[in-house]
Amino acid sequence: GQNIDQPTEMTATEGAIVQINCTYQTSGFNGLFWYQQHAGEAPTFLSYNVLDGLEEKGRFSSFLSRSKGYSYLLLKELQMKDSASYLCAVRDSNYQLIWGAGTKLIIKP
Amino acid sequence: ETGVTQTPRHLVMGMTNKKSLKCEQHLGHNAMYWYKQSAKKPLELMFVYNFKEQTENNSVPSRFSPECPNSSHLFLHLHTLQPEDSALYLCASSQIRDGSYEQYFGPGTRLTVT
DSSP states (O other): OOEEEOOSEEEEETTSOEEEEEEEEOSSOSOEEEEEEOTTSOOEEEEEEOSSEEEEETTEEEEEETTTTEEEEEEOSOOGGGOEEEEEEEEOTTSOEEEOOOEEEEEEO | OOSEEEEOSEEEEOTTOEEEEEEEEOSOOSEEEEEEEOTTSOOEEEEEEETTEEEEEOSOOTTEEEEEEETTEEEEEEESOOGGGOEEEEEEEEOOSSSOOOOEEOOOEEEEEO
16 A cells, blocks of 8 residues: 655754654655645645755755665754644655645744 | 646535546646555546546545546546545656656545545
């Protein structure tokens, strides 16, 4: 079966750095996505990785290792507005997105 | 504002009712999707339309019936639902092309079946 694993919940402090991990087992791989979803709102696209390595976009970075079936989202200089759920999704060999259950990130002052 | 709108935002319906959810995208995309999001569960893909043609139906019960009259509009017709169908229903759109073609989501319809 296809599976995406990510922690259910994480807590971090304002101004700090947090890393949210995602591991996957899917039938094929055609890219990995990270989305942010604030409570009661739509998921919004954060990043896309298809090759191994680190993609940096401002305070957010995403890393991929295809051989390990592993990705992480790194958030730096945390702000209160970063409190949200972070969803990891992998596009499989049929170009369908397989989603993780999301990681709820709580930022404390 | 992502360019994808959904109505209504909240819906309460009895098990014998018939209702429809509406989605409209203003992004010029050629693919649209219906997802179900339940608490603490992964997003479940229900239906996919590419160029108005349904390409995926992931074993969704027949009490959910999609309709895509054109590439900008998508409906989900609901009838004789069950309480376990209560969830957030998200619509998304994307442009099918090489590369990431990330999906853009609407705000969702919070559905409660009583």
